[in-house]
Amino acid sequence: MPRTPIVARTLPALRKALEGLRARKATIGLVPTMGALHDGHVSLVRLAQRRTSKVVVSIFVNPTQFAPTEDFGSYPRTWKSDVAKLTEAGVDLIWNPDAKVMYPEGFATKITTGGPATADLEDRFRPHFFGGVATVVGKLFTQVRPDMAFFGEKDYQQLKVVTRMARDLDLGVKVTGATTVRERDGLAMSSRNVYLSPEDRATAPVLYRAMKETAKRLKAGDSFETAMAGGAAMITAAGFALDYFEARHAESLAPMTSMKDGPVRLLVAARIGKTRLIDNIGV
Template sequence: MPTAPIVVRTLPSLRRALERLRARRATIALVPTMGALHEGHLALVRQAKRRASKVVVSIFVNPTQFAPHEDFGSYPRTWKADMAKLAEAKVDLVWHPDVSAMYPQGFATRISTEGPAMAGLEDRFRPHFFGGVTTVVGKLFIQCRPDLALFGQKDYQQLKVVARMAADLNLGVKIIGVPIVRERDGLAMSSRNVYLSIEQRAVAPTLYSVMKDAAERLRKGNHLEAVLADGARTIEDAGFSLDYFEARHAETLSPVRSIKDGPVRFLVAAKIGATRLIDNIGV
């Protein structure tokens, strides 16, 4: 049976555990998560183990990145299964604070970002989101003081926002983006996929197939506006309520007019039933 990782829940315990990990000048990689771990998270852990001598995984369902109408209360929480997966992956330490440890009474500080956080993608539909993300991730970086931190590319705008924040605030952590892990039919792995009904799950890979087709058409010289319009129509015809389907510069997230403005990345967000899915691919 794999050895379970050390679990710490308070800041003093975290500091002591990190001191032990660093005793031999170990390099530390942090994988921030909200739990409900799947193969995408484990891909981050495997990359972390290749790049650092010690791996810390945080599990914290962050209330400040959920709007009142969103799914904070029902967000999947699968502690026993998560711990079994992290033991199998040979993670060294799990940082699992409660809300009062992260946001004690009187907490009044927030990290506010511009740049990629105001690109008109997720921020247009979830204006609260990046303030919550940058604040909690900034705290995690300060608490754990990792040499590097790994994030999945599925949350592509979030990856760019976190990288900008870490650089702007001189936090001394290298941000690594790890490619999306997909199901066999192309659906990007997500903790929220468990919400999909059988019928919705069958339709969900439409987002990926539309983006693949759009990327191929753009490479062949098709006009970007037509590619986006056709893709949006296909997504909506499949039963989705579309928030956005856009082509952006892969580094700055600024709008592009053609493949010549690249590198180009297609990004999509859409709801099917009550479940909101996001995805992206490079061209």
């Protein structure tokens, strides 16, 4: 029977647990999460286990990355299920602070982001988001001091922001992205998929199909304008309200108009019913 991971909820408990894990010069991998874990998170744990000696998973629903109109209060919290998944996966330590530990009284510091955080994608619709993400991830990196940290590519702009932050601030963490894990019909796994009604869930895979069709057309030589317009039309015809559907440089996130300008990433955000979904693929 798998051993239940150590659970730390205070900084002294975290430091004591990490001292034990670092015995014999073990390398530490960190998988930051907000809980409501699914197979995509487990795949990050598996990757971390292949790359490092000991794996820490943080579970913290970060209030600073939610706007007042967003779903912080209703965000799914599934602690017992999460611990069961992490026990089965063989995680060594769960870091589960509450908001008072992460943001104690008088907390007054934040990380300001530029570069990929100002690419006019998620930041256009959630201007508060990356400051909250960078600050909490920066804290997690300094608290856990991992050798490597693992993030899914589904949140592609976030991955680029965190990678740049770790590099710019010399945090000594190698940030590694992992391929998006999908349901059989192509829908990217997400904790927010539980919000989808049965009808919306049946429609949701259109995002992936539209991106694949657009990528196919770009590879075949269609113009960016024609291919992107066709993908956007496919998404809106399915009933989505489109926030953006963009072709960007896979590293800089700069807008692209030619396949000759570098590796292309297609990124989409759209709402169906009450649920906002994001996704992306490489071309």
